[in-house]
Amino acid sequence: MLVFIIRRLLGMFAVLIAVSILVFIIFILIPGGDPAERMAGKNPTQQNIINIREKWGFNRPFYIQYLRMMQKAGTGLIPGRHGQYDVLRSFQNRTDVVDQIVRGIPITFSLAIGAAVIWLFFGILVGFIAAVTAGRWSDRLITTLALIGISMPVFFLGIVVRYYLTEKPAHALFPDGGYYPLTKDPIQWAYHLILPWLVLAILFIGFYARVLRSNMLDVMNEDYVRTARAKGLGPKIVMQRHVLRNSLIPIVTLFGLDFAAVIGGAAILTETVFELHGVGWYAAQSVGDLDLPPIMGVTLYGAFFIVLFSAVIDIIYAYLDPRIRPT
Amino acid sequence: MAETLLEVKDLKVRFATEDGIVRAVDGVSFELERGQVLGIVGESGSGKSVTAMTLLGLTRDRNTEFEGQVVYKGRDLLALPESGLRDVRGNEIAMIFQDPMTSLNPVYRVGDQIVEAILTHESVSKRDARRRAIELLRQVGIPQPEQRVYDYPHQFSGGMRQRAMIAMALSCNPDILIADEPTTALDVTIQAQILELIDRLKDDFDSAVILITHDLGVVAEVANEIIVMYAGRVVERGKKRDVFYDPQMPYTWGLLGSIPRLDRPKPEKLHSIKGMPPSLINLPRGCKFRPRCPHAFNRCDEEPELKSNVPESSHLDRCWLTVDDKRRLRETTIAGESRVA
Numbered sequence: 001m002l003v004f005i006i007r008r009l010l011g012m013f014a015v016l017i018a019v020s021i022l023v024f025i026i027f028i029l030i031p032g033g034d035p036a037e038r039m040a041g042k043n044p045t046q047q048n049i050i051n052i053r054e055k056w057g058f059n060r061p062f063y064i065q066y067l068r069m070m071q072k073a074g075t076g077l078i079p080g081r082h083g084q085y086d087v088l089r090s091f092q093n094r095t096d097v098v099d100q101i102v103r104g105i106p107i108t109f110s111l112a113i114g115a116a117v118i119w120l121f122f123g124i125l126v127g128f129i130a131a132v133t134a135g136r137w138s139d140r141l142i143t144t145l146a147l148i149g150i151s152m153p154v155f156f157l158g159i160v161v162r163y164y165l166t167e168k169p170a171h172a173l174f175p176d177g178g179y180y181p182l183t184k185d186p187i188q189w190a191y192h193l194i195l196p197w198l199v200l201a202i203l204f205i206g207f208y209a210r211v212l213r214s215n216m217l218d219v220m221n222e223d224y225v226r227t228a229r230a231k232g233l234g235p236k237i238v239m240q241r242h243v244l245r246n247s248l249i250p251i252v253t254l255f256g257l258d259f260a261a262v263i264g265g266a267a268i269l270t271e272t273v274f275e276l277h278g279v280g281w282y283a284a285q286s287v288g289d290l291d292l293p294p295i296m297g298v299t300l301y302g303a304f305f306i307v308l309f310s311a312v313i314d315i316i317y318a319y320l321d322p323r324i325r326p327t
Numbered sequence: 328m329a330e331t332l333l334e335v336k337d338l339k340v341r342f343a344t345e346d347g348i349v350r351a352v353d354g355v356s357f358e359l360e361r362g363q364v365l366g367i368v369g370e371s372g373s374g375k376s377v378t379a380m381t382l383l384g385l386t387r388d389r390n391t392e393f394e395g396q397v398v399y400k401g402r403d404l405l406a407l408p409e410s411g412l413r414d415v416r417g418n419e420i421a422m423i424f425q426d427p428m429t430s431l432n433p434v435y436r437v438g439d440q441i442v443e444a445i446l447t448h449e450s451v452s453k454r455d456a457r458r459r460a461i462e463l464l465r466q467v468g469i470p471q472p473e474q475r476v477y478d479y480p481h482q483f484s485g486g487m488r489q490r491a492m493i494a495m496a497l498s499c500n501p502d503i504l505i506a507d508e509p510t511t512a513l514d515v516t517i518q519a520q521i522l523e524l525i526d527r528l529k530d531d532f533d534s535a536v537i538l539i540t541h542d543l544g545v546v547a548e549v550a551n552e553i554i555v556m557y558a559g560r561v562v563e564r565g566k567k568r569d570v571f572y573d574p575q576m577p578y579t580w581g582l583l584g585s586i587p588r589l590d591r592p593k594p595e596k597l598h599s600i601k602g603m604p605p606s607l608i609n610l611p612r613g614c615k616f617r618p619r620c621p622h623a624f625n626r627c628d629e630e631p632e633l634k635s636n637v638p639e640s641s642h643l644d645r646c647w648l649t650v651d652d653k654r655r656l657r658e659t660t661i662a663g664e665s666r667v668a
Contacts, residue, residue, distance in 0.1 A: 223429040229385060230424075231444045231495070232417035234410075241443075242432055249434075322479040323433055 004314075012307040019303045020296060024066050027292050034058070035091045035292065056091075073097075073297065088293045090286070097297035100282055104265075107179045108278035111200065111270065112262040114193055119201035120255060123208025128244060130209060131216035142209060149206030158199045158273035165195065177275035196274040200267055204258060211254060215247035222246075249320050253313055260309035264302030329360040332399065332502050332535050333382070333420075339394035340374075340381050340559075347608040351377040353559035354395075359503065364529065364536045366546030366567070368582065369556035372604050375539045378556075379505045381405075382537075383420055384412045399503075418448040421496035425508035427488035431480040437488075438464075438476030441495045448499045463494035466531070467524060486517035493524065497532055504529065505537045510545055522548050543582055547571065555579050558605050558615035561633055565642035573654075575636060575644035578616045580657045614645065622648060622656050 036052040037044070053059040057068060069088065076087035076098035088097040130142040166176040174195050180188040219225060220243055228242045265279035272284050279298060286294035318325045340352040352374040359365055367375045380386045382397055382404065397404040399420065404412060416422075424430045431440060441460040442453065451459075457476065464472035467490040480488055489509060496504055506525060510518035526549045529536050538550055546553055546567070553570040555563040555578065563576040574580055584598030602619040605611055611618050613628040620627070626647040633645050646653065 223424060223426055224432040226385065227424065227430045227492070227495075228432070230383060230416055230422045232413045232415070232447050233443070234413060246432065246434055321434060323481045 008307075008311040008314075012304070012311070015307050016300055016303055020070065020300055021066070023296050023299050024062070024069070024292075027290075027295075028062060030290070032290060038290065039091055069293065069296065072293075073300065076297075088297055090291050090294050092286075092289045092291045097294045100294065101279055101297055101301055104277060104279040104282050106181065107276050108265060108267070108271070108280060109263065110179070110182060110189065110193055111196055111267055111276060111278060112259065114190070114197040115200040115204075115262065115267075115270075116255070116259050118197055119204035119208060122201070122205045124212060124248070124251070126205060127209035127212030127216070128239075130213040131220070131243075131247075132239065134213070134217055139213075143213075146206035146209050149202045150210070152202065154199060154203065154269040155273060157202065158196075158270060161195055161199055162273060177273075179276050179278075196270050196276060199273075200262070200270045208251060208254065212247060212251055215250055216243055219243050219247045249317070252316055252320060256309045256313035256316075257306065260305045261302070263309075264305040265298055266302065329362055331358050331360050333359040334398040335378075335382070335395070336398065337395040338378065338381065338397065338405075339392075340377055340386060341392045342388075343390040343392070344608075349607045350559050350610065351607055352381065355554075355556070355559075355561055356395075357554055357561070357564070359535045359537065361502070361533065361535050362529070363552065364526070364538055364550045366550030366553045367537060367539045367556060368541065368543060368546055368553060370541060370604050372607065373556040374559035374607075375556050376507050377559075379422065379507050379537060379539050382505065383416050383422055384409065385422075414448070417444055417496070417501070418499045419501055420503040420505065421499070421501040422505040422507065423489070423492045423496045423509050426512045427485055427492055428512065430492055431488055433480055435479075436476070437478055437480055437483060437491050441476075441491070441498055444495050444498045459498065460494070463498055464491065466497075466528070467491070467494045468520075469494075485513055486521065489513060489517075489521055490524065493521075493528065497528060497534075500532055501534055503535050503537065504532075505539070507539045508541070509538070511540070511542070518545070519548070525549065543571075543586055555582070558610060559607060560615060560645070561643075562616065562646075563644040564633070565639070565644075569637075569639055569642040573637065573642070574657060575642065575650070575653055576616075576646050577620050577622050577648075577653075577657070579644075614647070622652075 032038075036049050036056065036058045039052050039056075040048045057065060060068075072086060072088040076096060089095065090097060090100075126142055126146070130139045130146075133139045162177065166172045166174050175192050178192060180192040182189040225238060225242050228238045233241075265283050267278075268280040268284045270276070271278045271280040275281075279301065282294060283298040285291075286298065335355060335357050338352055338355045339350070342349040342351055355374070355378055357365065367378065369375045377386060381393065384404065384407070387409065393405050395405065399415065404415065407415070431437065435443075438457060438460045441463060442456040445451065445456040445459060446453070449456075461472045461476050464476060469475050469487060469490055475483075475487075480491075483491060493504075493509075504525070509525065510521050513521060522545060525536060525538070528534075536549075538546060540546060550567050553563075553565065553567055554561050555570070555576065557578050563570060563574065563579050570579065571583070574583060578600070581598065581600035585600065587597055600619055601621075605615055605618065613630050614620070614623070615630070617623045617627040624647070629647075631645045631647050633643050635641075635643050636646075636650055648656070
């Protein structure tokens with residue numbers, strides 16, 4: 001176990017370095033990426049731009065710039081007071097990137113955890129029903145709805161939901177966007193988040209239900225399910241203990257990666273449509289401004305969760321499937 | 328006379344598929360007595376597994392139709408509702424399957440799967456059930472059963488898994504054990520051990536065994552009575568001696584001829600039955616074996632009944648040839664026999 005954790009930590013470190021280098025290289029290559037010109041404002045003098053380059057170190061070799069940026073990012077993670085130049089700051093408005101991400105975390109986590117509970121619960125429920133009634137009308141209905149859910153883009157569904165449920169009616173049932181802190185009032189918190197949760201979850205529900213359905217249909221044909229029936233077990237127990245249990249193993253992989261992505265700020269569209277100023281929203285803003293430091297920060301933050309959760313999945317996997325347990 | 332445990336009367340099983348109706352079993356009858364080992368032999372697709380699974384209602388489905396009767400202790404299992412049948416499954420009639428590698432659920436401990444079978448049918452404590460599981464594992468020859476009961480299936484070898492399956496099948500002391508090709512997926516040395524085990528445990532548990540196989544060598548070892556199936560029908564049935572030493576059906580000759588033998592001069596080529604088993608959707612007219620039978624003649628256009636043609640009344644077959652013709656003709660099929668005789 002200790003060896004596993006150490007190996008994973010080293011792997012995580014390597015992944016984060018690779019990701020950061022990749023982001024940096026992309027930024028060097030894209031047109032309009034020169035931060036000095038952007039920071040100098042409208043109609044700058046040439047001297048102005050040179051001064052900014054000098055001050056921010058944009059005239060130094062790229063590898064130095066990269067190392068300097070990583071150093072700043074590292075310093076930013078250490079708590080305490082920081083000076084103007086020793087932490088990762090936005091080129092655009094000089095705000096502390098780590099600070100901004102930390103501010104977005106409660107919102108993103110609230111969105112991700114709530115939506116994950118909904119999509120996992122309904123995904124499994126709907127997939128289970130579809131598999132048990134495979135071929136009948138309920139299965140066909142679920143399949144159709146699932147396909148609609150999967151193909152419904154959040155930027156469309158989210159805006160439609162927001163318009164018809166919060167903006168158009170005279171007495172709206174739901175509040176119109178925004179985030180209400182959990183610590184202030186949990187009921188208001190959930191009330192404000194219910195629409196974003198549902199909109200984000202719908203895509204996953206359809207997808208998970210489809211995956212679970214086909215897994216279960218495969219497992220139902222396994223010999224050990226026949227054995228279970230030949231033992232005299234009732235259909236409910238056969239389904240739960242022998243079919244569902246074994247079919248959930250691949251779902252765990254899916255869920256781990258999807259959940260890590262959403263925690264890592266991948267719910268950009270949902271956060272933007274519902275004006276939730278979480279990490280995803282911050283990423284969207286920064287990309288719009290071609291602002292490298294926040295993009296770098298958010299990318300590393302997201303990559304961290306992806307790597308972390310894939311390690312957690314491996315541990316859960318070993319628990320679920322004894323065949324891959326180290327002996 | 329021993330107690331008759333099971334009586335199958337004119338069993339028919341039909342599956343509705345997209346291509347048409349598959350007549351998987353078409354009029355099978357037999358009886359099973361306590362202490363008896365009945366071997367059911369036939370090629371793949373002859374309906375032997377479907378017959379066995381139907382006895383336990385495992386083929387029940389919206390697209391399946393049944394006819395006939397399966398009488399077990401005065402009850403017709405075919406007419407029993409699913410819930411009533413569950414009390415029979417694993418409890419009074421148990422079954423083991425062909426591939427022990429896939430017949431146990433990989434995510435549960437072997438012991439827990441045996442315990443699950445016990446707890447399904449008996450109200451004993453979990454501890455007592457586990458104690459019994461250990462005892463059963465010991466009886467089927469698993470070394471150190473106190474430890475191995477906590478192992479997962481992947482920690483068992485193929486032979487051990489089949490032993491564990493047998494332990495599970497015997498856990499509720501069933502009257503009948505159905506073994507569907509129990510040795511097909513195992514090494515030859517293990518095959519003999521498993522057969523011996525089944526034969527011994529049958530006496531210990533005072534049950535009857537239905538042994539399904541395509542391998543005549545397997546039935547030769549343990550069966551008392553043999554049923555040869557072809558295209559969903561019984562084509563020959565009799566005591567083991569009679570079927571092996573005086574086979575009446577050209578299909579049985581083919582099966583016997585296809586076994587390599589050490590006690591006879593080596594034939595140039597191992598005998599094989601020409602052609603393929605017929606499609607169960609579009610069965611040939613008359614005798615179902617006619618298209619592949621080297622001895623077919625015009626009368627074979629009509630399907631012969633299953634009846635006794637030899638003095639031994641228990642020996643039945645479906646063939647129009649006279650007994651004398653058969654005894655003469657079969658020498659050529661079961662290669663080498665003439666030279667020894």
